[in-house]
Amino acid sequence: MDEQIVGKTTNSLSFLASQEFWDGAGSVRYPLGVMHTVKAIYPGTFDPLTNGHLDLIARGAKIVDELVVAILRNSEKGTPLFSVAERLEMIAEAVAPLANVSAMTFDGLLVDFARQQGAKAVLRGIRAISDYEYEFQMAMMNRKLDPELETLFMMPAEKYTYVSSRLIKGVFQLGGDVTALVPPMVVERLKAKS
Numbered sequence: 119m120d121e122q123i124v125g126k127t128t129n130s131l132s133f134l135a136s137q138e139f140w141d142g143a144g145s146v147r148y149p150l151g152v153m154h155t156v157k158a159i160y161p162g163t164f165d166p167l168t169n170g171h172l173d174l175i176a177r178g179a180k181i182v183d184e185l186v187v188a189i190l191r192n193s194e195k196g197t198p199l200f201s202v203a204e205r206l207e208m209i210a211e212a213v214a215p216l217a218n219v220s221a222m223t224f225d226g227l228l229v230d231f232a233r234q235q236g237a238k239a240v241l242r243g244i245r246a247i248s249d250y251e252y253e254f255q256m257a258m259m260n261r262k263l264d265p266e267l268e269t270l271f272m273m274p275a276e277k278y279t280y281v282s283s284r285l286i287k288g289v290f291q292l293g294g295d296v297t298a299l300v301p302p303m304v305v306e307r308l309k310a311k312s
């Protein structure tokens with residue numbers, strides 16, 4: 119029975135023979151049946167954290183063993199509304215109920231940070247087709263820089279597909295209600311800034 123299962127598994131993996139992680143002698147470099155813990159990085163600007171981000175974090179935390187939400191310190195997106203320290207505090211508070219999620223900051227190349235962290239994957243959200251081109255370019259560039267690092271794409275809940283940090287800031291500054299779209303502590307911090 120065991121042999122049958124092993125045979126079947128090997129057959130179904132025969133297409134991997136041409137792949138670099140197949141040693142050509144009948145075994146994969148990542149042996150079947152061995153447990154791997156997968157650590158992933160969820161990088162971003164998070165200025166501020168939205169419920170769309172949180173939704174993705176919760177989904178990612180169910181798939182990987184360890185998830186690090188990583189705030190880019192040297193963002194090229196212009197002057198942020200919230201300082202890196204403020205964003206870190208907000209994310210740390212929001213992810214506190216999730217035991218396998220932590221929050222950090224990073225500078226420089228994402229691939230270098232991922233390597234330092236021993237992470238095998240980068241998690242990114244795709245809300246709509248419009249996100250795809252930018253995300254595809256980043257994923258391919260990161261693969262060029264580090265072929266070992268995989269990018270995982272997940273979709274947030276439909277109700278958050280139009281939510282972005284940029285829109286949240288814009289709507290709030292014009293007096294719009296964003297309470298359903300960001301965690302309560304973010305609403306408080308937005309109010310404190312205005």
Ligand code: PNS
Nearest residue numbers: 161162163164190226227228229256259
């Ligand atoms: O929230 P954002 O702005 O969409 O996140 C973009 C981010 C932080 C993921 C991206 O800008 C990034 O990874 N920057 C680090 C610099 C880097 O590694 N650049 C090369 C990959 S394109």
